[in-house]
Amino acid sequence: MSKFxxxxxxxxxxxxxxxxxxxxxxxxxxxNLFMIDCGEGAQLQMRRxxxxxxxxxxxxxxxxxxxxxxGLPGLLSTLALLGKTGTITIHIFQxxxxxxxxxxxxxxxxxxxxxxxxxxxxxHKIIYEDDAITVTTVPLLHGIPSVGFIFAEKPxxxxxxxxxxxxxxxxxxxxxxxxxxxxxxxxxxRVIPNSQLTYPADHSISYAYCSDTMYSKRVINYVKGVDWLxxxxxxxxxxxxxxxxxxxxxxxxxxxxxxxxxxxxxxxGHFSSRYEDENVLLRQAxxxxxxxxxxxxxxxxxxx
Numbered sequence: 001m002s003k004f005x006x007x008x009x010x011x012x013x014x015x016x017x018x019x020x021x022x023x024x025x026x027x028x029x030x031x032n033l034f035m036i037d038c039g040e041g042a043q044l045q046m047r048r049x050x051x052x053x054x055x056x057x058x059x060x061x062x063x064x065x066x067x068x069x070x071g072l073p074g075l076l077s078t079l080a081l082l083g084k085t086g087t088i089t090i091h092i093f094q095x096x097x098x099x100x101x102x103x104x105x106x107x108x109x110x111x112x113x114x115x116x117x118x119x120x121x122x123x124h125k126i127i128y129e130d131d132a133i134t135v136t137t138v139p140l141l142h143g144i145p146s147v148g149f150i151f152a153e154k155p156x157x158x159x160x161x162x163x164x165x166x167x168x169x170x171x172x173x174x175x176x177x178x179x180x181x182x183x184x185x186x187x188x189x190r191v192i193p194n195s196q197l198t199y200p201a202d203h204s205i206s207y208a209y210c211s212d213t214m215y216s217k218r219v220i221n222y223v224k225g226v227d228w229l230x231x232x233x234x235x236x237x238x239x240x241x242x243x244x245x246x247x248x249x250x251x252x253x254x255x256x257x258x259x260x261x262x263x264x265x266x267x268x269g270h271f272s273s274r275y276e277d278e279n280v281l282l283r284q285a286x287x288x289x290x291x292x293x294x295x296x297x298x299x300x301x302x303x304x
Contacts, residue, residue, distance in 0.1 A: 002030050002132075004153065004205050004303045006228070009045035011269035011295035013212075013234050013248075014067050016040055021297055022067035023211055023270060025230070026051055027151055030132055035059040036149060036209050042071040043078050049298060053082055058128065060135065061092040062211060063146035069096065073103050080111040087114045091127055091135075093145060094119050122147055124222055138222040140213035143247040148210035148219070150226065158198035168192050203227075205303050208263075211270045214243055215253040220261045228303050229263040230295070232270035236281050239274065251281035255288035269295035 005028040012020025022039025026046065033056040035042070046053065056079075061069050072090070079088065090100070097117035104115065120127055120137055122145040128135035131154070138148035157179035165175070170184050178184060184192045208223040211232035223229055231254035235242055240250050249257075251268050258266040266289055271278050282294045293301065 002304070004029055004207075006207065006230075006267075006301040006303055007049050007051060008269070008295045008297060008299040008301075009042050009049070010039045010297060011271060012067075013232075013270045013272050015273060017273045019276070020271060020273070021045065022070070023062075024071065025209065026056070027207065028055075029151070029153075031055060032057065032132075034135075034151065037062055037068040037211070038071040038075055039067050039069070040071045040074075043075045045297060049300070053079055054084060057086060057088060059088065059090045060128075060149050061090065061096060062140070062148065062209070063142060063144055064093060064096045064099075065144070065212070068212075069100075072100060073107060076104060076111070076115065077108050079113065080108055084111075084113045087116055089116045089118050089128075091118045091120050093121070120147060121145075138208065138210065138219060140210060140219060141216040141247065142212045142214070146212060148208060148213070148223075150206060150208045150223065152206040153204035155204055156201040158194070158201045161197055161199055164192075164197050168197070170197065207303055210257070212248055214247050215249050215257065220257055223257070223261045223263065225262050227264045228267065228301075229258050229261065229265070230267045230269060231257050233268035233281050233285065234270050234272045236275065237284055239272070251285040252288055255285040255292060258289045258292075263289075264291065266292045267295050267301070268292060 007026040009024035010021030012022055021041040023037040024039045024042040025036045027034040122139045126134050126136050134152050136150045140146040140148050178197050181194050183194050206226045207228045208226045209230045232249055233251035233254045234248035235250045254268050268285055278294045285292045
C-alpha cells in the first residue's frame with residue numbers, strides 16, 4: 001500500500017512557546033516529502049521525527065506572516081550544508097519570493113541545489129502535479145492574501161482478478177491496460193468487460209490544509225468531500241469575539257466547516273498560546289463534529 005502520512009512539526013500560532021512551535025507540517029506521499037508552511041523550529045522537528053531532508057523537494061507557504069515562514073532561510077541553509085542536490089521549489093506569493101531572494105542571496109550565496117520560486121495567487125487553481133497527486137490552492141479569509149492547499153491523490157488503477165485473467169488467457173503485456181480500465185478481446189472475438197477482469201481501485205485520498213482563516217462558506221465549498229481537513233482553531237468559545245479582529249477561527253467554527261463540507265476527519269491546530277490545555281478546544285469541536293484530532297508536535301497520522 002502507498003504511503004500518505006501527515007507529520008505535525010508545529011501547531012501553535014504567532015509565537016513559539018514551551019508547548020508549541022509555529023505552523024509547519026510535512027506530508028510523506030510515497031516517500032516524497034512535501035512541507036506545508038515553515039515556522040521557526042521546522043528543521044529541528046524534521047530531525048526529531050527522522051524525516052529525510054534529501055526527500056524534501058517542495059515547500060508550500062500559505063501566507064507571509066512570520067509564524068508560517070520564518071523557518072525557511074535556516075532550513076534552506078541547512079540543506080545546502082548537508083549537500084542536498086536537485087531542486088527545491090518554493091510555492092509562495094510574489095512578495096515572499098522577492099524578500100526571500102534577497103535574504104538567500106546574502107546568507108546562501110552558493111547552494112549545491114537549485115532554488116525555484118513558483119508564484120501563487122489567492123485563487124483556486126492547481127499549482128503542482130506529478131504522477132501521483134495534484135495540489136490545488138484554496139483562497140482563505142485572512143488579513144492578508146492567504147491560501148490553503150488540497151493534496152489529492154489521482155485515481156488509482158484497478159486490481160487484477162487473477163483467476164479471471166487466467167481463465168480468459170489475458171497476456172501479461174496487457175495487464176497495465178486492463179488495470180487502467182480497458183476491456184479485453186479474446187482470440188475468438190469475445191469482448192470481456194473490464195469489470196469481470198478486475199476489482200475496484202483503492203480509494204484516492206485527499207487532504208486539505210486551511211490555516212489561517214476565518215469561518216468561510218467559500219472555504220467550505222472548496223474543500224467539499226475531502227477525506228481529511230486540517231483547519232485552524234486558534235480560539236475557543238471564550239475568545240470568539242477575537243476571530244473577526246484577528247481573522248481566525250474557533251474550534252467550534254472549524255468543526256462546523258468540517259461538518260458542512262462533509263469531510264470524513266478533522267484535525268484542529270494553530271492553537272493560541274492563551275490555552276494551556278487544548279482539550280477544551282477539542283471538546284468544543286467534538287460537540288459539532290465527532291471525528292476530531294487535536295494536533296501536537298511529533299504526531300504522525302496515516303491518512304490512508
